[in-house]
Amino acid sequence: MKTVPVGVSARHIHLSPAHIEILFGQGFELTHFKDLSQPGQFAAQETVTIVGPKGKFEKVRILGPSRSNTQIEISRTDAFSLGINPPVRESGYIDETPGLLVIGPEGEVDLEKGVIVAARHIHFHTSDADKWGIQDKQLLKVKVHGERPLIFEEVVARVSVQYALDMHIDTDEGNAAGVKTGDLAELIDEFL
Known part of the structure; x- marks a missing residue:
């Protein structure tokens, strides 16, 4: 996973x-x-x-x-x-x-x-992006497993040697899914 x-x-x-x-x-x-x-x-x-x-x-x-x-x-x-x-x-x-x-x-x-x-996005260090075959600006699907699980679509991949792996969503999105900072999300292989 x-x-x-x-x-x-x-x-x-x-x-x-x-x-x-x-x-x-x-x-x-x-x-x-x-x-x-x-x-x-x-x-x-x-x-x-x-x-x-x-x-x-x-x-x-x-x-x-x-x-x-x-x-x-x-x-x-x-x-x-x-x-x-x-x-x-x-x-x-x-x-x-x-x-x-x-x-x-x-x-x-x-x-x-x-x-x-802010558009929902994931910061990828280039090593993580390479490992998972992800390109900068690629649109991804991500499932969050909060108290109200849901799938976020059109999550923008932002790839750089200066980044650390982290998905950023706003408070509306976090509240909708019942997730908080530090929870884990799952990248779905079926990319857009």
Whole structure:
């Protein structure tokens, strides 16, 4: 059986260096809170508030290190609460996406774009992908064995020597299946 650990991802934000300085002050560096499943990635101690046309969320965790473009990843349920309609996208693809107001302790940024519902995906180290015959961007089927087992289709394979094996789904998807971070999912050989 080809098993993959599951990571259920709550709403979060990735910030560009320029936006970190606007939100937290000139020369500010994110403070490490805890490591994430991907090497070099971490949850920062710092949080921000995000504001949409209908609502807001406070204490949205920042993930580091900084990125070239600011990006906010939320669930579909979050989108309804905020009053926006972001597309389901792979991370980094933010053209033609809605923006939000981001508020930090030292300033605010009115994003023109950058909000997505993250496409479900699996990070594969190249050695794992080679072992299982998986190509970058391949669409996979994955069964989760929670209290409400289900099969996720169109799970994007993301392959890199910089990745560690981990499946990422959002809180809506985790809740639907009754799975939590650390549970295992099964890769189904019948690929799309």
